[in-house]
Amino acid sequence: MTFSRPALCSSVFPTSCVSACSLVALAFVTGVLLPSPCQAQDAAVQPAAEERAASTESEARPADETANEQKPKEKARKSYLGRVVAKPMSHLGASWLVRPERDQEENASESFQKLDLKPGMVLCDLGCGNGYWTLPMARKVGEEGAVYAVDIQPQMLQKLRQRADQFGLKNIRPVLGTIDDPKLPENEIDLLLMVDVYHEFSHPQSMLWEIRRSLTPTGVVALLEYRKEDPSVPIKLLHKMSKRQIMKEYQANGFKLVREYNELPWQHLMFFARDDSPLEAIEPEPTDQVLKRIGTAAAQ
Numbered sequence: 001m002t003f004s005r006p007a008l009c010s011s012v013f014p015t016s017c018v019s020a021c022s023l024v025a026l027a028f029v030t031g032v033l034l035p036s037p038c039q040a041q042d043a044a045v046q047p048a049a050e051e052r053a054a055s056t057e058s059e060a061r062p063a064d065e066t067a068n069e070q071k072p073k074e075k076a077r078k079s080y081l082g083r084v085v086a087k088p089m090s091h092l093g094a095s096w097l098v099r100p101e102r103d104q105e106e107n108a109s110e111s112f113q114k115l116d117l118k119p120g121m122v123l124c125d126l127g128c129g130n131g132y133w134t135l136p137m138a139r140k141v142g143e144e145g146a147v148y149a150v151d152i153q154p155q156m157l158q159k160l161r162q163r164a165d166q167f168g169l170k171n172i173r174p175v176l177g178t179i180d181d182p183k184l185p186e187n188e189i190d191l192l193l194m195v196d197v198y199h200e201f202s203h204p205q206s207m208l209w210e211i212r213r214s215l216t217p218t219g220v221v222a223l224l225e226y227r228k229e230d231p232s233v234p235i236k237l238l239h240k241m242s243k244r245q246i247m248k249e250y251q252a253n254g255f256k257l258v259r260e261y262n263e264l265p266w267q268h269l270m271f272f273a274r275d276d277s278p279l280e281a282i283e284p285e286p287t288d289q290v291l292k293r294i295g296t297a298a299a300q
């Protein structure tokens with residue numbers, strides 16, 4: 001089944017009754033979206049903060065050294081491998097996640113198609129929020145499949161349950177995770193989606209250790225993060241990631257890149273498998289090349 005944009009908006013992602021203006025205001029409250037003057041200020045501060053963070057941390061270890069280790073004992077981090085960790089978005093801004101214009105801005109329908117979901121698959125929407133992605137995922141895998149919907153904010157799961165009930169979806173399993181454990185079963189997940197979530201993890205190594213353990217040998221992580229390399233993406237810098245940084249963090253934690261989709265307006269879409277997976281590793285396409293091709297402001 002193909003999810004056309006109208007189908008996503010009208011039946012699976014019903015539009016909220018909140019006006020566009022109040023949704024933008026909510027985004028400012030949650031600190032994800034910034035008007036350009038603040039964004040410029042943020043951009044000036046950010047590199048220095050990252051350099052400081054990088055100088056206090058050790059470099060990434062090769063993936064094969066981490067693959068079979070015990071779960072790392074990790075304290076809450078302010079930064080990881082040179083990247084400053086963002087604060088989780090509050091449930092008070094949940095309406096922004098289901099704003100009517102989201103599909104058009106991010107081309108969520110196209111990302112959804114690229115996930116290549118099939119009936120019967122076992123999925124996880126990690127950091128599911130109020131379920132913008134969880135609901136179409138549940139529809140796609142059908143009753144013989146399942147979607148673990150994990151979040152650390154019970155209020156987000158409550159909103160997700162309400163939306164799932166509204167559409168009569170019975171194959172969603174809400175899970176209240178913790179900051180260092182998504183509480184997933186071992187070796188069961190065919191695809192684990194993280195949309196605009198990973199950069200908020202205060203315990204990225206612990207989370208990646210648990211995620212790796214939850215995947216089947218051919219299972220993949222589908223990671224969507226706003227492109228840090230593109231200044232025209234109107235999102236606060238702390239909530240963006242560069243492809244280079246993503247590669248550094250995932251390779252250091254026992255993952256390899258197996259697929260990517262570089263045609264989205266705002267985001268990287270990267271697929272990672274366990275480094276012992278039979279899936280073949282690929283090299284990432286450099287983002288400057290991508291931006292030139294798709295013609296965003298950063299390329300000019």
Ligand SMILES: C[S@@+](CC[C@H](N)C(=O)[O-])C[C@H]1O[C@@H](n2cnc3c(N)ncnc32)[C@H](O)[C@@H]1O
Nearest residue numbers: 088089097127128129132151152179195197200
């Ligand atoms: C920006 S929202 C994105 C929600 C959803 N993925 C979407 O695209 O609509 C990020 C969500 O990740 C959740 N989150 C942050 N850290 C988490 C963690 N360690 N485990 C699970 N969820 C987490 C937050 O509570 C928040 O609901």
